[in-house]
Amino acid sequence: MxxxxxxxxxxxxxxxxxxxxxxxxxxxxxxxxxxxxxxxxxxxxxxxxxxxxxxxxDSTARKLRTRRTMTVLVVAPRLTNPVFAEILRGVDDELTQSGYGIIIGNLDNRREREARYVDLALSRQVDGVLLLTGYIPADGTRDMREGGLPIVALCAAIEDDAIPSVVVQDREASRRAVEYLAELGHRRFGYISGTPGSIIEHERFRGFCEGIAAAGFRQDEIVRWEGPFVFATGVAAAESFLAMKDRPTGIFAACDESAIGFIKRVRAERIRVPQDVSVIGFDGIEFADYTEPTLTTFRQPLHELGCVGADVLMKLIRGEMTAGDWNVRLPLTLLERDTTGPVLHKDYTSLRRSAM
Amino acid sequence: MxxxxxxxxxxxxxxxxxxxxxxxxxxxxxxxxxxxxxxxxxxxxxxxxxxxxxxxxDSTARKLRTRRTMTVLVVAPRLTNPVFAEILRGVDDELTQSGYGIIIGNLDNRREREARYVDLALSRQVDGVLLLTGYIPADGTRDMREGGLPIVALCAAIEDDAIPSVVVQDREASRRAVEYLAELGHRRFGYISGTPGSIIEHERFRGFCEGIAAAGFRQDEIVRWEGPFVFATGVAAAESFLAMKDRPTGIFAACDESAIGFIKRVRAERIRVPQDVSVIGFDGIEFADYTEPTLTTFRQPLHELGCVGADVLMKLIRGEMTAGDWNVRLPLTLLERDTTGPVLHKDYTSLRRSAM
DNA sequence: TCGATTTTTGTAATCGATTACATCTTGAGA
DNA sequence: TCTCAAGATGTAATCGATTACAAAAATCGA
The missing domain is CATH 1.10.260.40 (lambda repressor-like DNA-binding domains)
Structure with a gap:
């Protein structure tokens, strides 16, 4: 009433x-x-x-009869991360052209929320799903696939070969990061992780390790700090770093935010970047252009990622292609900027001590 | 087939x-x-x-019969702006409890996209609308209202008294910003605007002007730089600032991003913040905690804004309240940090010259 | 045990569009 | 003018659930 x-x-x-x-x-x-x-x-x-x-x-009545919702679900791990916002723009631009709408599934870093979106997809509220998350469990995706729903994985290839994916070359870039630091003369390395358990993190760390091996260093010489893809992870890593005696000089962060958090924290202790420690990030978010010093990082083709992913999904929905035989891997660009530089001293900690 | x-x-x-x-x-x-x-x-x-x-x-069939979609539309001007992402989190948290889903309408700063979402709402794909945008035209909202759709305006009171709104005290805070700068001894002020035409911008500028008047200064002594709510606006403002002879010393930016862009640019020219110029932002985005120096700004209760807005919308949908007699105005918190400080010299430009 | 009342279950109409199929127009060619 | 195919339009079934109303079953008190 x-x-x-x-x-x-x-x-x-x-x-x-x-x-x-x-x-x-x-x-x-x-x-x-x-x-x-x-x-x-x-x-x-x-x-x-x-x-x-x-x-x-009335679009509901129309949907019931045509069995088409003209809507796709985009599941993202966290919206406040600009990476996803940017990808979403690409997706939106592409889908709009086909007259499709978007429902956003925001996990907000809480995996247990996945179930909700699997249900949503399975109750035929959408014609397809775009997975920006790297850790939807094989279970959920399997359910959706068996439910007959077109799915495309962005950001990370799900452990499920039947799902097409459009991803960036995380591993190659991470390997290149180490190579770059090594070229600058670094010998002791640190790695700031991303969300443990996520496939993206897994890939980036793997690339990092490959780089370490390729440069001829021993795996046990690296330091690894764990935490989700947020600023605070970098800050925590910095705390640990500051407490160390034999500090690494080349740091690779699995995302820009933690790189920025790290830099902010160590600079507060008068450690200079890049003179005392070099930091290289990952993602190339817009913020990274405005930090001081400007962050050296890998620029992801985020908008393109979104467009291509949406395009593949459209093809799947229209039946113009079969799942499983479609994979795209986009390259990244290394932005050489101001948080990385050659090693100046073998042991700057002693230098600092004398300066104090 | x-x-x-x-x-x-x-x-x-x-x-x-x-x-x-x-x-x-x-x-x-x-x-x-x-x-x-x-x-x-x-x-x-x-x-x-x-x-x-x-x-x-099949949720579509259910929707047709029950005439309830259990979905609301959230229209945001731009997703890459962390302010909206954060509000969205609040909305999501609240709506989830009532079993409602979210469709995101991303204008991506292109006003012409509004029509699409008005259509979407009017074709009964959603039970209600949350407007995070400050400039949906009276037309669109009127259509929706006359179409019988519950609407709540967040971020800015639409020029339409029949729509309930949940907003922050933009004007009061902006006035306080000037007061704060004046207390620090500033006499020449600059204002970096937000998206022209948006109600938020309008309110913030109005508050700024009120502050100028209250502090006993003349309106024509202020400098105003225009542009959307993005980093680049601050950079452009800085370019203009740098070219001035008689520069203002107290800058108020209508959003953190332009404040940050401004600071980054002027520091590149060896202008010191806050010794040479004080900057105060607006929003309190997380990134502002990590800039150098840490940005002085007003923290918006973003999550709360989203929660309260969603709650009001739920009440409207459930018919537990009438539109028009509901307005909430949440207060902001001034974070006094490192980009503002007392005026050191009356004319630092001459100082800089002699130092060079 | 019986009837009255309450509870549980079933039948069929309904939501508002789309669309298969039937029917009616139209126009070209003989 | 008539025939026939092609084109335009109408009738009614359909999509898959919910729900008003009816009917049946269970419960209760006398």
Whole structure:
């Protein structure tokens, strides 16, 4: 009753328009969805009736009949991370062209929320799913796949070969990061991780280790700090770093935010970047252009990632391709900026001591 | 036909479950949506059939019949702005409790996209709308309101008294910003605007002007730089600032991002913050905690804003309140940090010259 | 045990569009 | 003018759930 009030102003159905135009509902429907199927004269008559009545089709009824929702679900681990916001822009730009809408599933870093979105997808509220998260469990994705839902994984290839993926070359870039630091003369390395358990983190760490090996260093010489993809992880890493005696001089962070957190914290203790410690980030978020010093990092083609991912999903939905035989791996760009530099002293800690 | 393939694996309808359990569809429906209305024995029977068949109700059909979509539309001007991401978290947290889902309408700073979301709302795809944007035209909101849709405005009171709003005290805070700068001894002020035409910008500038007047300064003594709520606006303002002869010493930016852009740019020219110029931002985004120096700014209660806004919308949808007689204005907190300080010299430009 | 009442379950209408199929127009060609 | 195919339009079934109403079953008191 109270709800009724909200819908009381306009309640025009297709039948009303049909009556107004003196035609059948079928004709009205055709005018609105199959242009060219009706005679010009009738068409105009109907359009006039639509205009006059202010009729807007009920999309729910349409969806029920056509079995198409014209909506896709995008599951992201966290919205406040600019990386996802940027990818989302790409997705949005692409989907809009096909007339599709987006429902955002924000996990907010809480994995237990996944179930909700699996349900949502399985109850046929969407025509497809775009996974920006790296750790949806094989279970959920399997359910969706078996439910017959097109899925595309962005950001990280899910451990499920039947799902097409569009990802960046995380591993290659991470390897390159070490190589770059080594070229600058660094010999002791630190790694600030991303969300433990996420595939992205896994890939980046793996690339880092490969780089260490390739540069001829021993695995046990590296320091690894764990934490999610947030500023605080970098701060915590810095605390640990500051307490060390034999500090690494080349730090690779699995995301820009933790790199920035790290730098902020160590600079507060008068440690200079890059003279005392070099830091290289990952992602290339816009913030990284405005930190001081400007962060050296890998720029992800985020917008492109979103566009390509959405495009693949559209093809899947339209049945223009089969799942499983489609994988894209986009390259990253190393932005050489001001938080990395050559090693100046073998042991700057002793230098600092004398300076104090 | 190709579409069919995607739905071929599971096609279990409520009738199938009913047959399997040896009851009518009505009973199955009741078990699933009106617990306690069926006998325990029947209930178990049905649940077993549901479990065995893997039945998941078709939400579209349910929506059509119940006339409730259990979804709300949230229109945001731009997703990459962390302010909106944070508000969205609050909205999400609140709506989830009521079992509601979210469709995000991202304008991406392009006003012409509004029409799309007005259509979406009017075609009954959502039960309500949350407006995070400050500039949806009166037209669109009027259409929605007349279409009988509950709407709540966040971030800025729309020029439409019939719409409830939950906002922060933009004007008061902006006035306080000037007061604060004046207390520090500043006499020449600069204002970096937000997106022209947005109500938020309008309010903040108005507060700024009120502050100027209250502190006893003349309106024509202030400098105003225009641009959207992005980093680049601050950078552009800095360029202009650097080219000035008689520079202001107290700068108020309508958002943190432009404040940060400004600071980054002027520091590149060896202008010291806050010794040479004080800057105060607005929003209190997380990144502002990590800039160097740490930004002085107003912290918005973003999460709370989202929660309260969602709560009001829920009440509207449930008919527990009437539109128009509900307005909330949340206070902001001034974070006194390191980009503001007392005026050191009347004319630092001459000082700099002699130092060079 | 019986009837009245309450509880549980079933039947069928309904939500508002789309669309298969049937029917009616139209226009070209004979 | 008539025939026939092509094109336009109408009728009614359909999508898959919910729910008003009816009917049946269970419960209770006398």
């Amino acid at each position: 109270s709800r009724k009030r909200w819908h009381s102003v306009k309640e025009i159905r297709i039948a009303d328009v049909a009556r107004l135009a003196g035609v059948s509902t079928a004709t009205v429907s055709r005018v609105l969805s199959e242009p060219g199927k009706v005679r010009q004269k009738t068409h105009d008559l109907v359009m006039e009736a639509v205009r006059r009545s202010g009729y807007i089709p | 190709s579409r069919k393939r995607w739905h071929s694996v599971k096609e279990i309808r409520i009738a199938d479950v009913a047959r399997l359990a040896g009851v009518s569809t009505a009973t199955v429906s009741r078990v699933l949506s009106e617990p306690g209305k069926v006998r325990q024995k029947t209930h178990d029977l049905v649940m077993e059939a549901v479990r065995r068949s893997g039945y998941i109700p």
